[in-house]
Amino acid sequence: MDISRRDLGKALGGVVLVGAASDARAVDGPPGGVTLIRGGYVMTMDAGRGDLPGADILVRDGRIAGIGRGLAVPEGAAVVEAGGMVVLPGFVDAHTHGAISQMRGLYGNTRETAFFTVTNRLLAHYTPEDTYIGMLLSAVESAASGITTTADFFDNVRDRAHAEAGLRALQDAPVRARLLYGMKSKTDADPIDLAHVAEWQQGWAERSAGGRLSLGLAWRLPQDLDDAAAWVIKAREWETARRLDLPMQVHVSGTVPGRATAMFDALIARRMLHAGLQVVHGTDARDDQLAALEEAGAGLVVTPLTEHRVGYGPTRIDRFDGVRRRGFGIDGSALAGATDMFALMRLAALTQAGAARDETAVRPRHLLEWATAGGARALGLDAQTGSLVPGRAADLQLVRLDSLNLAGFDGGDPSALLVYSARPEDVVAVMVEGRFVKRDGRLAGFDAATLLDRARQSLRGVRARAG
Ligand SMILES: [Zn+2]
Numbered sequence: 001m002d003i004s005r006r007d008l009g010k011a012l013g014g015v016v017l018v019g020a021a022s023d024a025r026a027v028d029g030p031p032g033g034v035t036l037i038r039g040g041y042v043m044t045m046d047a048g049r050g051d052l053p054g055a056d057i058l059v060r061d062g063r064i065a066g067i068g069r070g071l072a073v074p075e076g077a078a079v080v081e082a083g084g085m086v087v088l089p090g091f092v093d094a095h096t097h098g099a100i101s102q103m104r105g106l107y108g109n110t111r112e113t114a115f116f117t118v119t120n121r122l123l124a125h126y127t128p129e130d131t132y133i134g135m136l137l138s139a140v141e142s143a144a145s146g147i148t149t150t151a152d153f154f155d156n157v158r159d160r161a162h163a164e165a166g167l168r169a170l171q172d173a174p175v176r177a178r179l180l181y182g183m184k185s186k187t188d189a190d191p192i193d194l195a196h197v198a199e200w201q202q203g204w205a206e207r208s209a210g211g212r213l214s215l216g217l218a219w220r221l222p223q224d225l226d227d228a229a230a231w232v233i234k235a236r237e238w239e240t241a242r243r244l245d246l247p248m249q250v251h252v253s254g255t256v257p258g259r260a261t262a263m264f265d266a267l268i269a270r271r272m273l274h275a276g277l278q279v280v281h282g283t284d285a286r287d288d289q290l291a292a293l294e295e296a297g298a299g300l301v302v303t304p305l306t307e308h309r310v311g312y313g314p315t316r317i318d319r320f321d322g323v324r325r326r327g328f329g330i331d332g333s334a335l336a337g338a339t340d341m342f343a344l345m346r347l348a349a350l351t352q353a354g355a356a357r358d359e360t361a362v363r364p365r366h367l368l369e370w371a372t373a374g375g376a377r378a379l380g381l382d383a384q385t386g387s388l389v390p391g392r393a394a395d396l397q398l399v400r401l402d403s404l405n406l407a408g409f410d411g412g413d414p415s416a417l418l419v420y421s422a423r424p425e426d427v428v429a430v431m432v433e434g435r436f437v438k439r440d441g442r443l444a445g446f447d448a449a450t451l452l453d454r455a456r457q458s459l460r461g462v463r464a465r466a467g
Pocket residue numbers: 095096097153251280331
């Protein structure tokens with residue numbers, strides 16, 4: 001297993017992945033082993049189960065086999081002491097753009113250095129290797145920060161080699177992931193390679209890294225909503241996703257006044273909302289549009305960090321209380337600043353209270369619900385992940401409570417502490433499908449220095465080619 005990982009690294013011009021040690025993540029092998037996580041403050045994020053202080057979690061074959069106090073230690077089980085820590089489901093990042101993660105620091109908020117200007121220009125000069133390193137870096141940073149599921153809106157599929165590079169990145173990634181297969185570029189004349197998507201979908205079992213990966217469509221509405229020719233292409237993509245039973249995401253957003261609500265209206269008028277579709281952003285959505293979304297059983301993903309940064313308007317999560325399937329997305333670490341679900345929850349909480357002029361408008365646990373079970377519901381993955389329930393995947397994180405920024409906390413409900421005070425570095429351990437991908441504060445199987453070096457080289461090359 002390690003040999004193939006090393007060969008892949010070499011093929012891409014440098015050894016990205018390390019670790020002949022047993023902690024290196026298998027690429028596609030079945031999860032195995034028995035682990036007992038003992039004595040943590042367990043937040044199941046399941047409405048019926050609630051919190052269990054001082055409880056144990058038994059993990060077997062990648063799944064949660066039991067939760068309760070004083071569980072017996074099965075023979076041969078590895079025991080992980082979680083006393084003084086919070087154990088909660090891994091965060092679900094329901095929408096991101098992994099490929100841009102090496103562009104951090106380039107967006108300077110001037111007209112010339114604005115996000116879309118810089119990104120679209122540089123993405124045109126990506127090689128498959130740049131795609132690979134960006135998407136892998138994004139997934140690794142996710143794992144390090146407590147995210148165990150990510151949905152990568154992969155919309156720079158310049159050719160099939162780029163597609164394969166993106167798939168390899170997620171196969172090598174330490175987290176559960178959905179690859180949303182998108183367009184060659186963001187112009188309407190460059191549609192999605194639907195034949196390739198269909199080919200992948202047919203043989204998805206071999207591509208899915210043992211079921212850890214799922215496939216979907218990164219779908220876009222026409223740039224001009226009155227462009228009939230573009231609609232023909234978009235409708236074909238939408239129908240193909242429906243026929244192949246693939247989930248899909250679509251951006252409903254814009255800084256031009258009225259654009260986002262017109263996009264939402266187009267989806268409703270054309271009866272394109274359905275349970276397999278997630279609307280991303282929708283910050284300006286009207287109540288009747290949200291009601292139509294809910295009636296169709298569709299999902300909603302909001303991305304407060306990036307919505308604020310590019311000026312889509314304040315993300316008022318209380319506006320979406322009527323939507324059952326809703327979650328948070330990082331929306332590209334380079335634009336969000338960092339893959340930091342704690343910062344995202346904090347921003348959403350502060351925006352809500354600030355706008356309401358009412359501190360008590362916010363329930364910290366509600367933010368955690370959005371970031372875990374809610375995101376899994378939005379993606380249609382809630383039977384697998386997002387809450388700690390026997391039978392579901394062991395996708396979870398351990399948060400230490402003894403760092404300076406958490407000082408003073410002495411027990412009780414940790415929701416406010418996690419939302420207002422915690423940081424990604426407080427996540428000391430992360431488990432995906434029963435395997436620790438982060439342990440004792442360190443990533444398993446990845447060397448950060450090597451990744452950083454590869455990201456820097458990638459960006460240098462892209463900028464040189466872009467002139
Ligand atoms: Zn996006």
